[in-house]
Amino acid sequence: MDSKRFLLAVALSVAVIxxxxxxxPGAKGPVPHxxxxxxxxxxTQTQSAxxxxxxxxxxxxxxxxxxxxxxxxxxxxxxxxxxxSAQPDSGVRYAMSSIGAAPVSVVMNAYENRSKHGGxxxxxxxxxxxxxxxxxxxxxxxxxxxxxxxxxxxxxxxVTYQAMxxxxxxxxxxxxxxxxxxxxxxxxxxxxxxxADTYLLVDLPTTFTATESDTAxxxxxxxxxxxxKRDGARNxxxxxxxxxxxxxxxxxxxWVAARSKYFxxxxxxxxxxxxxxxxxxxxxxxxxxxxxxxTATVVVPVKNGAFGFDLYTGPQSLKRxxxxxxxxxxxxxxxxxxxxxxxxxxxxxxTRLVLWMHERLALSYGMVLVLLGVxxxxxxxxxxxxxxxxxxxxxxxxxxxxxxQERYKNDLDKQRTEVMKVYSxxxxxxxxxxxxxxxxxxxxPILFALFFVFRSTIEFRGVPFLWIHDLxxxxxFFLLPIIMGISMFLLSWIGMRNMxxxxxxxxxxxxxxxxxxxxxxxxxxxxxxxxxxxxxxALPQQWLIARERSKSPAGKPAVQGRQNK
Numbered sequence: 001m002d003s004k005r006f007l008l009a010v011a012l013s014v015a016v017i018x019x020x021x022x023x024x025p026g027a028k029g030p031v032p033h034x035x036x037x038x039x040x041x042x043x044t045q046t047q048s049a050x051x052x053x054x055x056x057x058x059x060x061x062x063x064x065x066x067x068x069x070x071x072x073x074x075x076x077x078x079x080x081x082x083x084x085s086a087q088p089d090s091g092v093r094y095a096m097s098s099i100g101a102a103p104v105s106v107v108m109n110a111y112e113n114r115s116k117h118g119g120x121x122x123x124x125x126x127x128x129x130x131x132x133x134x135x136x137x138x139x140x141x142x143x144x145x146x147x148x149x150x151x152x153x154x155x156x157x158x159v160t161y162q163a164m165x166x167x168x169x170x171x172x173x174x175x176x177x178x179x180x181x182x183x184x185x186x187x188x189x190x191x192x193x194x195x196a197d198t199y200l201l202v203d204l205p206t207t208f209t210a211t212e213s214d215t216a217x218x219x220x221x222x223x224x225x226x227x228x229k230r231d232g233a234r235n236x237x238x239x240x241x242x243x244x245x246x247x248x249x250x251x252x253x254x255w256v257a258a259r260s261k262y263f264x265x266x267x268x269x270x271x272x273x274x275x276x277x278x279x280x281x282x283x284x285x286x287x288x289x290x291x292x293x294x295t296a297t298v299v300v301p302v303k304n305g306a307f308g309f310d311l312y313t314g315p316q317s318l319k320r321x322x323x324x325x326x327x328x329x330x331x332x333x334x335x336x337x338x339x340x341x342x343x344x345x346x347x348x349x350x351t352r353l354v355l356w357m358h359e360r361l362a363l364s365y366g367m368v369l370v371l372l373g374v375x376x377x378x379x380x381x382x383x384x385x386x387x388x389x390x391x392x393x394x395x396x397x398x399x400x401x402x403x404x405q406e407r408y409k410n411d412l413d414k415q416r417t418e419v420m421k422v423y424s425x426x427x428x429x430x431x432x433x434x435x436x437x438x439x440x441x442x443x444x445p446i447l448f449a450l451f452f453v454f455r456s457t458i459e460f461r462g463v464p465f466l467w468i469h470d471l472x473x474x475x476x477f478f479l480l481p482i483i484m485g486i487s488m489f490l491l492s493w494i495g496m497r498n499m500x501x502x503x504x505x506x507x508x509x510x511x512x513x514x515x516x517x518x519x520x521x522x523x524x525x526x527x528x529x530x531x532x533x534x535x536x537x538a539l540p541q542q543w544l545i546a547r548e549r550s551k552s553p554a555g556k557p558a559v560q561g562r563q564n565k
Contacts, residue, residue: 079097079098079099079149080097080098080152081095081096081097081098081104082095082096082098082152082154082159083095083096084096084157084159084174084176086157086176086177086178086179086180086181091108091109091110091179091181092106092107092108092109092181092313092314093105093106093107093109094106094176094183094313095107096152096159096174097129098149098150098151098152098161099146099147099148099149099150100129100132100133100145100146100147100148100150101133101145101148101150101161101163101172102129102130102131102132102133102146103124103129103130103131103311103313104124104127104128104129104130105122105123105124105130106122106123106124106130106265106313106314107120107121107122108120108121108122108123108181108263108314108315111211111262111263111315111458111461112462113209113211114211114212114213114462115209115210115211115212115213115215115218117209117210117211121211121263122209123205123208123209123263123265123313124209125205125206125207125208125209126207126209128205128206129146130205130265130313131202131203131204131205131265131267131311132144132145132146132202132203133145133146133172133200133201133202133203134146134200134201134203134297135165135168135170135189135198135199135200135201135302136197136198136199136200136201137168137189137191137197137198138197138198139197142201143165143166143168145163145165145170148163148165149163150162150163150170150172151163157175157176157178158173158174158175158176159173159174159176160172160173160174161173167191167192168189168190168191169188169189169190169191170187170188170189170190171187171188171190172185172186172187173185173186173187174311180320181312181313181314181315181320182310182311182312182314182324183310183311183312183313184308184310184311185308185309185310185311186306186307186308187200187306187307187308188305188306188307189302189305189306189307190305191305198302198305199277199299199300199301199302200299200300200301200302200307201297201298201299201300202267202297202298202300202309203295203296203297203298204224204256204257204258204265204267204295204296204297204298205258205265206284206293206294206295207222207284207292207293207294208222208258208260208263211260211261211262211263212261212262213470213473214473216290217261218260218261219290219291219292220237220239220290221237221259221260221261221455221456222237222238222239222259222260222291222292222294223235223236223237223238223258223259224236224238224256224257224258224259224279224281224294224296225256225257225259225330225331225332225333226249226253226255226256226257226279227253227254227255227256227326227327227328227330228249228250228251228252228253228254229251229252229253229254229275232327232330233327233330233331233333234249234333235332235333236281237291238283238284238291238292238293238294239290239291241281241282241283241284241291241294242283243283243284243285243286244282244283245282245283246280246281246282247280247281247282248278248279248280248281249278249279249280249281250278251275251276251277251278251279251299252269252274252275252276252277253269253275253276253277253278253279253298254268254269254275254276254326254327254328255267255268255269255276255326255327255328255331256276256279256296256298257312257328257331258296259316259331259332261455261456262315262316262456262458262461263314263315263316263458264312264313264314264315264316264331264332265311265312265313266311266312266313266324266328266331267298267300267309267310267311268309268310268311268312268324268326268328269309269310269326270308270309270310271325271326273303273308274301274303276298276299276300276301276309277299277300277301278298278299279296279297279298279299280296280297280299281294281295281296282294282295282296310324312324312328315458316331316332316456316457316458317458317459318348318351318352318355318457318459319355329348330344332456334347334348334449334452334453342445343445343448343449343452346445346446346449347449347450347452347453350372350446350449350450350453351453351457353372354368354369354372354459355459357371357372358459364463364465365459365460365463365465365471365526366463366464366465366466366468366471366526366529367465369471369526369529369530369533370529370530370533372530372533373529373530373531373532373533373534373536373537374533374534374537376443376446376534376537377534377537377538377541378537380442380443380538381541383442384538384541384545385541385545388545388548388549390428391549392548392549393426393427393428394428396426397422397423397426397428400422401419401422404418404419404422405419443534447527447530447531450526450527450530451523451524451527454471454472454523454524454526454527455472455524457472460472460524460526463526465525465526465529467479468480468525468529470525471524471525471526471529472524472525472526473524473525474521474522474523474524474525475525475528478521480525480528480529480532481517481520481521481523481528482517483528483532484516484517484520484528484531484532484535485513485514485516485517486513487532487535487536487539488512488513488516488535489509489510489513490535490539491535491538491539491542492508492509492512492513493509494539494542494543494546495542495545495546496509497546497549497550
């Protein structure tokens with residue numbers, strides 16, 4: 001009998017739990033914003049929470065309390081999450097929330113998170129929306145949309161959100177471009193008060209989740225960038241802004257973006273539409289020496305009640321950035337501000353060449369860098385030969401120049417005239433020594449440009465070569481920096497053969513390789529590989545030059561001295 005009562009009690013308990021879970025609103029609890037792992041497992045269909053979405057109370061502003069407040073007898077406001085896969089197999093999956101009408105997760109299936117977090121790269125950080133909206137009408141207090149519940153409508157790859165806000169109706173439509181990281185965003189603000197002074201304020205991400213094994217290097221790369229129509233691309237790193245410091249990016253602006261080392265969230269003004277009015281960047285609070293937070297707000301004009309822009313959320317891939325147009329490939333300006341104009345075209349050109357060689361020659365990126373180092377030296381071969389002959393001529397005329405300088409040391413005008421005469425008799429000019437150094441200087445801009453390219457070009461991320469597991473990271477065994485230093489020393493040692501003794505040159509031949517090894521020891525392995533191969537490829541020509549110098553009378557100063565005696 002007792003057993004029957006026990007079984008009956010269990011059955012009634014299960015029935016009560018089932019009925020509560022099924023028929024009582026809100027019993028299941030609110031649906032949180034999806035995390036990276038949940039989005040990756042989600043299907044491409046709309047995922048909806050079982051709750052109502054009531055309207056927003058009237059008022060001049062909408063805050064979190066306004067949009068979520070409810071009476072004890074009303075159901076809580078729950079988020080409706082819509083998941084869209086622009087590239088189902090290896091591309092990107094967007095999770096859109098009806099609270100705020102914005103993406104709360106962008107997971108890229110093609111890229112692994114190489115930090116301790118693991119999984120796939122998700123551009124969302126800390127469960128925060130990737131972008132947030134505010135509306136300003138006639139210079140009144142901004143209406144915050146980040147906590148406003150919107151009604152969701154989906155048709156294929158188009159998701160539309162609508163909401164009523166204190167005498168204004170707002171609609172935001174997202175059109176997801178297939179096989180792309182681009183979303184076309186368009187919307188309307190319908191209100192009797194809306195006029196020429198209506199703007200949409202868009203907040204960019206305040207930070208990114210670490211995605212690289214070298215977390216400190218990844219965090220140091222956090223930055224905002226923008227393209228002003230008058231001044232071109234500008235980069236503002238998080239660590240360059242003090243907490244609370246404001247930077248105004250004056251418009252018109254083609255685009256504004258937040259980026260990490262390899263990934264970017266960018267707002268691009270419509271191709272044939274109005275440009276962004278301005279952007280305000282503010283430094284965030286710091287809990288360590290590394291700045292990991294900042295804010296950026298973009299002012300998007302609302303013309304005739306309508307606005308629009310393109311949203312790019314993806315890798316800093318040169319081809320994909322160039323496909324956006326509007327000079328978006330400069331979202332990561334190469335070089336420091338004062339050298340940007342010189343290094344940017346070189347870096348872009350070298351990157352294009354490396355990608356072209358990788359695709360057309362079907363070579364690994366490691367072999368492409370080896371081949372590039374050899375090609376640079378082959379191109380420089382004629383200039384090096386000319387430099388060598390100029391050097392031999394300078395050695396030959398040095399005694400004459402010294403005699404002229406000694407003879408006319410008290411008559412500088414006569415001295416300059418006679419010096420020019422000596423240069424002319426040997427078919428040279430006073431600029432010949434400088435031109436002779438040109439072959440040594442020409443490869444340096446390429447080297448500097450590659451230094452910045454390897455810091456942010458995602459094509460090299462995680463690419464192995466021989467014992468190196470990642471060309472974009474430093475050599476784990478530091479073999480390449482050592483090989484680079486040895487090859488640099490051999491170049492100097494062979495170059496000094498059959499040259500007049502010069503203690504300063506000898507000292508530099510030992511010092512410079514050590515300096516470069518110290519500078520390159522933590523640099524990308526790909527950069528070390530390129531520079532080491534360039535030095536090794538130059539060794540045969542340096543040996544031939546030293547041999548030719550030994551056969552030249554100018555290359556035997558000691559023998560000439562004994563014969564003169």
